[in-house]
Amino acid sequence: MERFEPRIVGFLCRWCSYAGADLAGTSRMTYPPNVYPIRVNCTGRIDPTFIIKALTQGADGVLIAGCHPGDCHYNKGNYNAFRRYLLLKKLLGQVGIDEARVRLEWISASEAEKFARVVKEMTETIRELGPLNWGKTG
Amino acid sequence: MENRIGVYICHCGTNIAGKLDIQELASFASKLEGVVVAREYKYMCSDPGQEMIKKDIKELGLNRIVVAACSPQMHEQTFRRVLNEAGLNPYLFQMANVREQDSWVTGDSKLATQKAARLIAAAVRRVSNHEPLQIKTFGVNPAALVVGGGITGIEAALRIADSGRRVYLVEKEPSIGGHMAQFDKTFPTLDCAACILTPKMSSVGVHPNIELLTYSEVEEFSGFAGNFKVKIKKKARYVDPEKCTSCGLCQEKCPVKVSSEFDCGLGMRKAIYTPFPQAVPNIPVIDTENCLFFTKGVCKVCQKVCPADAVKFDDKDEFVEVDVGAVIVSTGFDVFDPSVAAQYGYRRYDNVVTSLEFERMCNASGPTGGKILLKSGDTPKSLAILHCIGSRDENYHEYCSRICCMQSMKFAHLVREKLPNAKVYEFYIDLRAFGKGYEEFYKRVLNEDVIFIRGKGAEVTNFAETPEEEGKLIVRCEDTLLGSVLRVPVDMVVLSVALEPRRDSNKVAKTFLLSRSKDGFFLERHPKLAPVSTTNDGIYIAGVCQGPKDIPDSVAQGGAAAAEVLSLIDRGKVTTEPEIAVIDEKRCSACFVCIRACPFNAIKFDEDKNVAVVQEALCKACGVCVAACPSGAIKQQGFTDGQIYAEMEGILAI
Numbered sequence A: 001m002e003r004f005e006p007r008i009v010g011f012l013c014r015w016c017s018y019a020g021a022d023l024a025g026t027s028r029m030t031y032p033p034n035v036y037p038i039r040v041n042c043t044g045r046i047d048p049t050f051i052i053k054a055l056t057q058g059a060d061g062v063l064i065a066g067c068h069p070g071d072c073h074y075n076k077g078n079y080n081a082f083r084r085y086l087l088l089k090k091l092l093g094q095v096g097i098d099e100a101r102v103r104l105e106w107i108s109a110s111e112a113e114k115f116a117r118v119v120k121e122m123t124e125t126i127r128e129l130g131p132l133n134w135g136k137t138g
Numbered sequence B: 001m002e003n004r005i006g007v008y009i010c011h012c013g014t015n016i017a018g019k020l021d022i023q024e025l026a027s028f029a030s031k032l033e034g035v036v037v038a039r040e041y042k043y044m045c046s047d048p049g050q051e052m053i054k055k056d057i058k059e060l061g062l063n064r065i066v067v068a069a070c071s072p073q074m075h076e077q078t079f080r081r082v083l084n085e086a087g088l089n090p091y092l093f094q095m096a097n098v099r100e101q102d103s104w105v106t107g108d109s110k111l112a113t114q115k116a117a118r119l120i121a122a123a124v125r126r127v128s129n130h131e132p133l134q135i136k137t138f139g140v141n142p143a144a145l146v147v148g149g150g151i152t153g154i155e156a157a158l159r160i161a162d163s164g165r166r167v168y169l170v171e172k173e174p175s176i177g178g179h180m181a182q183f184d185k186t187f188p189t190l191d192c193a194a195c196i197l198t199p200k201m202s203s204v205g206v207h208p209n210i211e212l213l214t215y216s217e218v219e220e221f222s223g224f225a226g227n228f229k230v231k232i233k234k235k236a237r238y239v240d241p242e243k244c245t246s247c248g249l250c251q252e253k254c255p256v257k258v259s260s261e262f263d264c265g266l267g268m269r270k271a272i273y274t275p276f277p278q279a280v281p282n283i284p285v286i287d288t289e290n291c292l293f294f295t296k297g298v299c300k301v302c303q304k305v306c307p308a309d310a311v312k313f314d315d316k317d318e319f320v321e322v323d324v325g326a327v328i329v330s331t332g333f334d335v336f337d338p339s340v341a342a343q344y345g346y347r348r349y350d351n352v353v354t355s356l357e358f359e360r361m362c363n364a365s366g367p368t369g370g371k372i373l374l375k376s377g378d379t380p381k382s383l384a385i386l387h388c389i390g391s392r393d394e395n396y397h398e399y400c401s402r403i404c405c406m407q408s409m410k411f412a413h414l415v416r417e418k419l420p421n422a423k424v425y426e427f428y429i430d431l432r433a434f435g436k437g438y439e440e441f442y443k444r445v446l447n448e449d450v451i452f453i454r455g456k457g458a459e460v461t462n463f464a465e466t467p468e469e470e471g472k473l474i475v476r477c478e479d480t481l482l483g484s485v486l487r488v489p490v491d492m493v494v495l496s497v498a499l500e501p502r503r504d505s506n507k508v509a510k511t512f513l514l515s516r517s518k519d520g521f522f523l524e525r526h527p528k529l530a531p532v533s534t535t536n537d538g539i540y541i542a543g544v545c546q547g548p549k550d551i552p553d554s555v556a557q558g559g560a561a562a563a564e565v566l567s568l569i570d571r572g573k574v575t576t577e578p579e580i581a582v583i584d585e586k587r588c589s590a591c592f593v594c595i596r597a598c599p600f601n602a603i604k605f606d607e608d609k610n611v612a613v614v615q616e617a618l619c620k621a622c623g624v625c626v627a628a629c630p631s632g633a634i635k636q637q638g639f640t641d642g643q644i645y646a647e648m649e650g651i652l653a654i
């Protein structure tokens, strides 16, 4: 059987994490191809329903990455993201979804290495958890 | 109209084509819904690449474009321009990042091609949902507001006013001048502060383009870059500036003496006063908390003696509204109050003074006429100057205040001038003499018989252990060069205190929507490349309100902020990003969630319609409100839920 390749949707904020991910490329780092970037202006734009939608439509995990607290291009958008993330985690726990499937990280434009590391870690973790298949069953 | 999408896949030489199977991707893309043509080319961003897109738009009637190439941060603008030139709205475009986030980082070719296919599918689905967006342009009001009339604000105001633009300079004290007006001499050149500051203050006072509003504060502030509205409160002075001739008789005759803020409590002023003789404007104010007429209903001596009939007890606060295009905040600093660090004995022992108090004492027009005196009126025979009080100290401020080393050495030099036989000790952690001429000044003071002790003063006490210590203040410290604990008896201790954010910084930050860094100072947009800009267009910060700095750096920032303002004014127009939030009136439930969530106060409430409204020029397009609105009433143009869902579906469908 082929090795399971998780599909992870990555919401990356334009100013910090997306730029950090670009830098990983310019620095020719290598990391697994399992995170699919969706660029947003700010992690504060991310509605918890995006995450649920992603998971029900076949994603095995969701990564949210934005500016470090205090660095937000929009002053405090990332705090909103953080609050919502905590709530959503609780909710996912309730329906039996492993909390490692949704991860929030602060990654600055210079932290290419951190981006690559987070992608590697998350891919491995979810590979072990196996496919989510939420929405496909039942 | 049906979607007619063109997909263009770039080889980027071998950067992309060396890893991805471009042929396969092109044939995959050509089968996606809505795609009319899918092509590949060596360098899409080159002129022939751009021409290829333009030609297809015209000949094939394409109405949406996807380019799979490098990062959109790199070339999104380039391709948007191509669309525009071909007569298509530039926002009917989407890029798939198959280089930085795929071909360059993925090891396996097959997997990399698969990732690219999904990213292309995502871009095609997303662009299918794009709508044309319009960039709007607004004019710029050519006047500027400067808040804070210390040396930084003075410099900024003069630079702008000299270019012929109108400046409103708002200062909360009765006179401009700020802290610099309190200083004696300035390091390292030893010019007297008043000698170099007073001429600038006078220029501000008489400048035809500067409207000086002292004893005033900004009450309300709204609008956006190029078009701000400001409401300023002019506190009642009780003296008519039109009539007053600055003769000073009122101050002379007023019977009430209170301690002077300007002299840090070392001297007295009257209830009707100007803070210092060279004040600009040189018009007194009445301090109603101490004036006998306001407290007891008697006196009015000032009014009786005034030959110009300028004193008016029925004066009222006044409100002035002005429109400006840009704002400079230069509100300066407060100094650290060392009484919270009880070990230094400030306020417990008579002859422990702060650096600012010592400045006043050294100043020839200060409360002691420039004499360094003990409380008893005697001259000290020995002085200790303690660096870093409140700075570089985890209990108070972690940062270095940048001026204390130099200021302390200046004090040592002044003591040497005034009291040639006194012993002077400097207690320091490190000596930081980084500016132009600073190291040379340090060398000079080293040769002036000043005793430098490397160790932070740990305690000041009057508890004598030996007969020599009787009646003295003893500074205890660990000399880190000798590795031993010292007790140094002196007559006077000067605490070089930290510069801190103004106590009302939070209010100022709220008014002008500024962020503050961890240390509490106002936050610049970028510490190196945009040091006087903020995340709010049209609002600039300068001087110590942004972080501790000396006079040369403050003046430089004042000038830099003025240049930013003039650049904005001369541009004459501001454009707004179209990717902003829009509220659907019909769905808004008037819950105010978005109004509280918006980091830029961009949403206001329309009382008549009972709905929230985004002020488009203020919106910075973060999308925070969109995710926050419980009624789903807000959409972010260019980042609608539908567009993001479509992108997600593209990634997940195959």
Ligand code: SF4
Pocket: B583, B587, B588, B589, B590, B591, B592, B593, B594, B595, B611, B612, B628, B629, B630, B631, B632, B633, B634
């Ligand atoms: S959050 Fe939504 S419903 Fe509430 S006031 Fe704002 S737009 Fe209206």
Ligand code: SF4
Pocket: B580, B581, B597, B598, B599, B600, B601, B602, B603, B614, B618, B619, B620, B621, B622, B623, B624, B625, B626, B636
């Ligand atoms: S998108 Fe951001 S800046 Fe614009 S109105 Fe909403 S919260 Fe405010």
